[in-house]
Amino acid sequence: MALQAAGHRVELLEPGPAATARLAERPPDVLVARGRSDELLQLLAVAEAAGVAVVDSARSVSAVRDKAEMARRLRRARLPLPLTCLATTTELAAVPNHAFPLVLKPRFGDNARGIRLLRDRAALAGAVLHGGGHAADGELLAQSFVPGDGRDLKLYGIGREVVAVRRPAPIALLPDCPPASSVVELVPVTAALRALAHRCAEVFGLGLYGVDCVETQAGPVVIEVNDFPNFTGVPDADALLAAHVKRAALGRAR
Secondary structure, three states, rough: HHHHHHOOOOOOOOHHHHHHHHHHHOOOOEEEOOOOOOOHHHHHHHHHOOOOEEOOHHHHHHHHHHHHHHHHHHHHOOOOOOOEEOOHHHEEEEEEEEOEEEEEEOOOOOOOOOEEEEOOHHHHHHHOOOOOOOOOOOOOEEEEEEOOOOEEEEEEEEOOOOEEEEEEOOOOOOOOOOOOOOOOEEOOOHHHHHHHHHHHHHHHHOOOEEEEEEHHHHHEOOOOOOOOOOOOOOHHHHHEEEEEEEHHHOOOOO
16 A cells, blocks of 8 residues: 555554544544445544544535435536436336436445346336335436446546546446447546536545546536545556545645
């Protein structure tokens, strides 16, 4: 790890009572969160209340964890977003035929788990029957499908640094789309892409983030924003992350 190689002490904490007690006894210079569990969010909140620098805040992580809240914030910020709704199964069954295909996803899902591509109304009942897309309140999150070439444009943010890559999309394609290449490809970061990434980060207050986009003729469409992604394909990611964490410890992460 780059921080350890630079002589910094790094300790792994598993969220829970022991970690909370550790924070109270010996507060760290900075707490870096990786995950979205309720226990982790509670640990972040405790650290923030104690004045510990965090990457990123409980409020920021919580906002992107809830995909319905994420969509509301992106829409309010007038960012390019597919038509997204939170609805019951009955309400979705009344969606007109021309609205399909739809992407159905868990409201609190992660790492593309539970995502379904519904090509028509008949596919809706089957997907729901097998539990795809269920949220705790019985509602489903659905987005209008944005056709692409089978690859997502991923904007990775580390502080003000932005790196763009193309990678295979996590959902199955429509039958008339060719299979996507499995290669992760670096993409030049234009001023427009950098501005889009920075705006998404500002909406949620994130310092480490990923913006999943689909490229269209009208420009990239934002599918969702994630906190602390894997940074797959980002050159020198370890060094960039270490530098960001050190800036956070010194109060200069933004």
